[in-house]
Amino acid sequence: MPPATHWVVTASFTDDGSNAYRRADGTWSRALAEAGLLTEEATGKVHAAQAVADEQRLISDPYVIEVHASDSKVEALSARERIRATGPTVPIRRPDSGLRR
Amino acid sequence: MYQYDDHDRRIIIERAQQFRGQVARRLSGEITEEEFKPLRLQNGLYMQLHAYMLRVAIPYGLLSSTQVRRLADIARKYDRGYAHLTTRQNIQYNWPKLGDVPSILDDLADVEMHAVQTSGNCVRNITSDPFAGIAPDELEDPRPYCEIMRQWSTFHPEFANLPRKFKIAVTGTPGEDRAAVRFHDIGIRIVENAAKERGFEVLVGGGMGRTPHIGAVIREFLPKRHLLSYMESILRVYNLHGRRDNKFKARIKILVVALGVEEFRRRVEEDWEATKTPELELPDAEVARVTKFFAPPAYEKLPASADQLTALSLGRDRELGNWIKNNVVGHKVPGYSAVVISVKMPGVPPGDVSDTQLDAIAGVADRYSFGHVVVTHTQNLVLPDVKTSDLAKLHAELVELDLGKANVGKLTDVITCPGLDYCDLANARSIPLSLEIAERFDRIDYLNDVGDVSIKISGCINACGHHHVGNIGILGIDKRGEEFYQLMLGGSPGNDASIGKILGAALPQDAIVDAVEKVLDRYLVVRESADERFLDTVRRVGFEPFRQAVYGDALFGAAAEKGAE
Numbered sequence: 001m002p003p004a005t006h007w008v009v010t011a012s013f014t015d016d017g018s019n020a021y022r023r024a025d026g027t028w029s030r031a032l033a034e035a036g037l038l039t040e041e042a043t044g045k046v047h048a049a050q051a052v053a054d055e056q057r058l059i060s061d062p063y064v065i066e067v068h069a070s071d072s073k074v075e076a077l078s079a080r081e082r083i084r085a086t087g088p089t090v091p092i093r094r095p096d097s098g099l100r101r
Numbered sequence: 102m103y104q105y106d107d108h109d110r111r112i113i114i115e116r117a118q119q120f121r122g123q124v125a126r127r128l129s130g131e132i133t134e135e136e137f138k139p140l141r142l143q144n145g146l147y148m149q150l151h152a153y154m155l156r157v158a159i160p161y162g163l164l165s166s167t168q169v170r171r172l173a174d175i176a177r178k179y180d181r182g183y184a185h186l187t188t189r190q191n192i193q194y195n196w197p198k199l200g201d202v203p204s205i206l207d208d209l210a211d212v213e214m215h216a217v218q219t220s221g222n223c224v225r226n227i228t229s230d231p232f233a234g235i236a237p238d239e240l241e242d243p244r245p246y247c248e249i250m251r252q253w254s255t256f257h258p259e260f261a262n263l264p265r266k267f268k269i270a271v272t273g274t275p276g277e278d279r280a281a282v283r284f285h286d287i288g289i290r291i292v293e294n295a296a297k298e299r300g301f302e303v304l305v306g307g308g309m310g311r312t313p314h315i316g317a318v319i320r321e322f323l324p325k326r327h328l329l330s331y332m333e334s335i336l337r338v339y340n341l342h343g344r345r346d347n348k349f350k351a352r353i354k355i356l357v358v359a360l361g362v363e364e365f366r367r368r369v370e371e372d373w374e375a376t377k378t379p380e381l382e383l384p385d386a387e388v389a390r391v392t393k394f395f396a397p398p399a400y401e402k403l404p405a406s407a408d409q410l411t412a413l414s415l416g417r418d419r420e421l422g423n424w425i426k427n428n429v430v431g432h433k434v435p436g437y438s439a440v441v442i443s444v445k446m447p448g449v450p451p452g453d454v455s456d457t458q459l460d461a462i463a464g465v466a467d468r469y470s471f472g473h474v475v476v477t478h479t480q481n482l483v484l485p486d487v488k489t490s491d492l493a494k495l496h497a498e499l500v501e502l503d504l505g506k507a508n509v510g511k512l513t514d515v516i517t518c519p520g521l522d523y524c525d526l527a528n529a530r531s532i533p534l535s536l537e538i539a540e541r542f543d544r545i546d547y548l549n550d551v552g553d554v555s556i557k558i559s560g561c562i563n564a565c566g567h568h569h570v571g572n573i574g575i576l577g578i579d580k581r582g583e584e585f586y587q588l589m590l591g592g593s594p595g596n597d598a599s600i601g602k603i604l605g606a607a608l609p610q611d612a613i614v615d616a617v618e619k620v621l622d623r624y625l626v627v628r629e630s631a632d633e634r635f636l637d638t639v640r641r642v643g644f645e646p647f648r649q650a651v652y653g654d655a656l657f658g659a660a661a662e663k664g665a666e
């Protein structure tokens with residue numbers, strides 16, 4: 001069966017700017033896999049608006065994204081959200097040439 | 102280089118203290134993100150795709166070794182062990198935690214640095230020629246004027262909320278524009294008039310982004326003493342009449358086109374005549390005071406470099422010879438050379454420098470170049486004052502640091518914006534393309550054969566990677582959530598400024614570097630001689646041979662089709 005389309009509420013954690021995904025119980029996770037899957041985009045928008053009102057200390061700029069969910073995984077639909085969920089696809093620290101302090 | 106006075110020091114320290122309070126209030130929830138955002142942007146702090154990003158200002162790209170060591174320290178203490186050189190001669194940290202940023206700003210203030218006005222709708226870092234002060238073809242060192250304008254524009258209350266960001270570049274070399282002044286909101290060229298007086302040619306309305314424009318000259322000769330009053334009049338006309346209803350139409354270039362250059366000039370001149378009070382005139386004494394900070398270092402009296410350079414470039418050490426040919430630049434003082442350190446290495450995102458490399462660069466600058474380093478808008482570093490007799494030793498040290506690549510100005514010296522790996526606004530990734538190019542073409546003979554060609558990559562239409570002015574430009578676009586790329590040819594940022602044009606339909610990620618290779622292979626076939634640069638060939642033969650090379654092939658045709666709208 002093809003993976004079904006769902007919606008997920010995402011944001012950034014205020015302390016370090018990392019990704020935040022809203023769990024089904026309303027708490028926030030750093031992992032997309034733990035996100036609460038919504039069948040209606042409109043529900044996501046309501047949660048996002050609530051988060052702006054109630055949880056602005058913990059998270060910043062919530063919005064809704066589209067995902068494909070199967071038994072094994074949750075994957076964002078757009079390239080942007082896929083990369084956002086998994087981190088930069090390039091080396092993030094320049095390898096040193098054996099030079100050590 | 103310029104040294105802060107008490108006033109400079111105080112305003113930067115106070116600003117850092119102010120931001121500490123604002124951050125504390127944001128972390129406690131006392132202020133919302135909506136309230137905090139304009140405050141953090143005024144301090145160069147962005148929210149990117151995975152984390153905050155702090156952009157640190159490097160006025161006209163010039164750093165002391167003490168500052169470089171501090172940047173290394175910050176990378177180590179508060180970030181992930183590296184800093185990223187930007188296309189406007191600044192640096193960025195990609196992973197700071199919000200709570201650490203005030204301490205980073207304190208550490209920066211300690212070495213006369215800050216992140217003020219590296220974001221927001223204000224006058225941004227004023228950029229210049231990376232070889233300012235040492236170029237043999239320079240008429241006059243532009244840095245004193247950059248510094249004077251830096252001081253004038255910092256916290257200028259009238260221009261703190263312009264319709265959009267505002268970028269100024271200055272060159273002191275009329276014969277060769279290495280600062281892309283024609284692609285800035287204001288470009289300034291130091292020129293000489295018929296009476297042999299020095300002054301400024303002022304260009305306005307250049308820029309890249311969604312609607313690229315080459316700046317138009319609005320004043321052919323501005324006496325130096327009027328620099329600030331004339332800048333104020335340009336900014337005032339822009340501030341009053343620039344659009345604020347649509348951010349895509351808010352840059353000064355749009356206003357200049359809407360009014361027409363003549364009308365824009367008329368309004369500036371009218372305002373200027375009414376407002377150029379004596380207080381705004383630059384006194385000679387002030388220019389002399391600032392110029393003193395840029396006085397040449399204590400050069401030794403040495404024989405000219407030409408023979409040594411020839412011997413080194415033709416010597417048995419081919420790696421050194423290629424590096425001398427590609428990375429070493431002439432100096433106006435006999436016996437000295439400028440060295441461009443390439444920060445474009447296979448396997449390393451362009452412009453990323455590790456903390457240990459930064460520390461080592463500071464040491465190298467102290468030992469070989471009077472403790473100075475310059476960040477270039479091409480995301481490399483310059484050691485401006487190296488004795489030609491030290492070049493071989495310096496090269497050996499740079500090789501040890503993984504900074505010895507002999508590719509400056511060549512195919513693999515790609516300008517690359519952060520793209521979708523980091524940037525919140527991106528449509529597509531830029532860095533992986535650069536890495537692929539760096540790897541695929543990492544053959545010095547091929548690089549030398551292809552010669553001077555610039556590739557510039559942007560992950561979206563904002564054009565931070567300057568794709569419009571790449572001889573080969575690549576622009577990332579979004580097609581139904583997937584990454585595609587437009588290939589452009591024929592751009593140039595210099596005195597022969599031109600804006601690249603799209604070659605054909607957008608290509609998917611797995612086809613774009615192949616397309617670049619096909620373009621280059623075709624160039625090698627159609628160029629008149631090995632002396633004809635890629636750009637000149639494109640201008641001579643037009644796009645057709647390259648279009649055929651890329652799209653004539655069935656595979657590319659199909660790939661392009663798939664991605665077409």
Ligand code: SF4
Nearest residue numbers: 518524527560561565
């Ligand atoms: S060009 Fe676009 S993707 Fe690249 S850094 Fe600028 S805004 Fe981001």
